[in-house]
Amino acid sequence: MAVVDVKADMQSDQPVLDVRDLKVTFQTPRGHVHAVNGVSFHVEKGEALGILGESGSGKSVSVGAIMGLLESPPARIEGQVNYRDTELISAPASVTRSIHGDRIAMIYQDAITSLNPSLTIGNQIGELFKVHRPNMGRREIQAKSIELLEAVGIQPARERVNSYPHEFSGGMNQRIMIALGIALSPEILIADEPTTALDVTVQAQIMRLLGDLRGQIDMALILITHDIGLVAENTDRLMVMYGGGPVETGPTDAIIERPAHPYTIGLLNSIPHDDMKGKKLIAISGSPPKLNEMPKGCVFAPRCAMAKDMCRKEIPVMTRIAPDHSSACHFAQEVVDG
């Protein structure tokens, strides 16, 4: 572990994770389905990146590809996922095994089904150490497990370590998931809808916990969600996805203050703010495209109020409208200027 840390410090100006032109295609009885169509992003050390999208936007499939969780076939993955100097997609399993779950960890939406019901939580944390840190002793593992449970606020940790998942509530299980996620002090924690199944008051607890832990172990966070409020409050940078690809990337505040893509604007308008009380919401018409019948040109064009002929023919590329703020719209500049 020490070796990795030194290495990390030497290259601190280089992104920890660099994803380039990631594409995921599924083979299905009805032909190929392009679930992810050219996603590129990077994660700096210690930062929080939000990936915002609705169902079918490709956000979960993208991280599935990054984490090596997609079964292939039916999935076909192209592009590059660089964790520091290692390209994960072409790397053999012996290499990725030491990165997935160790340097890049993941927590899921549904904590209770992600935990093994027949093992105590102490055993499940211990299992992680046995696989990834084979030279750790039993006592050390036990001590570390208790320390982790304390860190995620499970009290009294010394007793609870011998409990089974069903003895905990949903929020507590999500805390245990987080303990498992941070157990090996990963550099990146991917949280896929971590609070969707939880109540708002518990969501607030969990997001505060994640924020605190991130500060303590200098861990980058990729927060995948459909909830704009959640990314707005908890991330530094944001990637908005639609129909399998990114439509806008940039600093979270900049995107919310000055959205540069009609879809982002539509999403922001779809949320009922207090000043919309008594008025009709400005909804985006239509519904997201089916993955096997993507429109020609811009994927958002059929629902876009500003779409012109060009949008239905040419696929827009990411254009920079400010340093670090890009939008995949032919009229990005006009959109920003309003």
Add this chain to the structure above:
Amino acid sequence: MVDAKPLLKIENLVKHYPAPGHGLDKSRVVRAVDEVSFTLHRGETLGIVGESGCGKSTLARTLLRLVEPTSGKVLFNGEDLVGLSSKEMRARRCQLQMIFQDPFASLNPRMTVGQILSEPWVIFPDILPRAEWKERIWYLLTRVGLSADDASRYPHQFSGGQRQRIGIARALSVNPEVIVCDEPFSALDVSIQAQVINLLEDIQQQFGLSYVIIAHDLSVIRHCSDRVAVMYLGNIVEIGTWEQIYGNPLHPYTQALLSAMPEVRTKDRKERIILEGEVPSPLNPPSGCRFRTRCHRAQPDCAQNKPELRVRAQSHQCACIHIHD
């Protein structure tokens, strides 16, 4: 308010379930809904918010008698629905409809959309003569934003948002007066959610409907409701107009709930009150005030007496003994 006589008046509605594993012991019960009272006026929308396990879904089902209430009254146009026989109740069902949370589970996968919409007319042939069915189905489908051809398709051929529209059309097919919506938006994507909110508001105006909307999303409830009730562990802890609840929340739970709501814009963010722990089990709720175990302002005397809903300002009621102003 809108009308002096309320359309729907709920009085001390109670639903207790036998506790799992204690079938014979009648004293061990899950207090899902405990002594809930409220009114709904014609044309009004009442929002009910609360976290999972607070009993809001049970409340919805109990007031429609999809679940039999343990005690209490549901007065609809002055008539108590609780006392009716199941046959009499079936005849009243057309006036009270429901829209369900999960658009994938609420439509029978083996029936076409046309069959789903016309089912009530099969059951109650007096509603609509058979000759007008086809035209009415077309009208309903186009009214909720689908096309007339969709009548011959099966639910699995639609997206989540479209299915929710079918569910709305089904509720409309019997010309109801009240529609109870149980988390009607929570399974929908953000961009679709706004469409459905607008649709519900449109049809409310057109058909003069009254809504009870149950949701956990506070911003949606703010947008849709005239009055809001906040539930915690089977009780209503605060009820008032939306301005009162959102502008001047009195109950500590309402305050915490509103502060926990993630806000997109920095200017909307409030200082967050992080509640300790989670909602206790309704099997064994805390004595006195049920919220006291998580309350940031709890005093020792909160454990003794159960606070009643008391009027604090016009139409604003709150159940907390430590609010005197």
Add this chain to the structure above:
Amino acid sequence: MIDETASTTDDTQRDASIGYRDIIRALVRDPLVLVSVIFLTLLILSAIFAEIVAPMDPLIPNIFASRLPPLSYATGLDGTEQLHLLGTDALGRDMLSRLIFGARASLFVALVSVFVSGVLGTCLGVIAGYYGGWVETVVMRAVDAFMAVPSLLIALFVLFIIGGGLVNMILIFALVRWVVYARLARGITLSLRETQFVEAARAIGASNARIMLRHILPNMISPLLVLATLEIALLVLAEAGLSFLGFGLVPPEPSWGLMISRGREYMREAWWMITLPGLAIFLTTLSLNLIANWFRAVMDPVQRWRWLM
């Protein structure tokens, strides 16, 4: 990663759900199941049209042509030269004709018993699951009781008392096998009863009978069909077993079980007399099992894509 697969298969699933064309296409791609389907189709057709298909009368003996091996010629009673494709039995009756008429008996017993027990069991199961309470208790205790004793043993015992024959056999099979449908139907009903579409039906004023018939029953057809297919296989075997033991169909009625029991006496000198009916039973039950498993997989949205690809 459950979520990710859910969101991707969701779209494809929406389109790719069960069309007849898909099922036929999947069938063509699975040769083993296709062969089973063809075999069973031929078997059923020849059982129905046995009088036309069978080359000879299965009941008329010809002692001059007894125990002929397959592909033998013999002079029939009318004096003409006849080919016995699968040989003859101890009384010189044509094996092929007897097998075809035997198929009719076996399949008739199996299909009718499955139909009667299926309807009975499903109705009781749905009612028990839907109403709960004492109705459920009574039905399910009965199920438990029947399950506790091997059904073949009950059948054997009852047939011993009331005597064999076609009708008695069907009645006994229906009596002992309804429990499997009742158990399945009750289980599915319990979960469907809680679904929102059943709740929605109640909200529009549907009666209990309507909810059971229109909303619950149609949604359990596929698993019931799978079960029924397996049950047909089981009953073909049971019929053969009981007839073999002498408690089933009565000679000279051609039945696969009876043919085996006759053939046993001549096992050394006339292998075809026992092997051919044995093979018929084996192939029929194997085909039914293959089809049931395949059908279950195709109907399962999670597994379906593998089969449809």
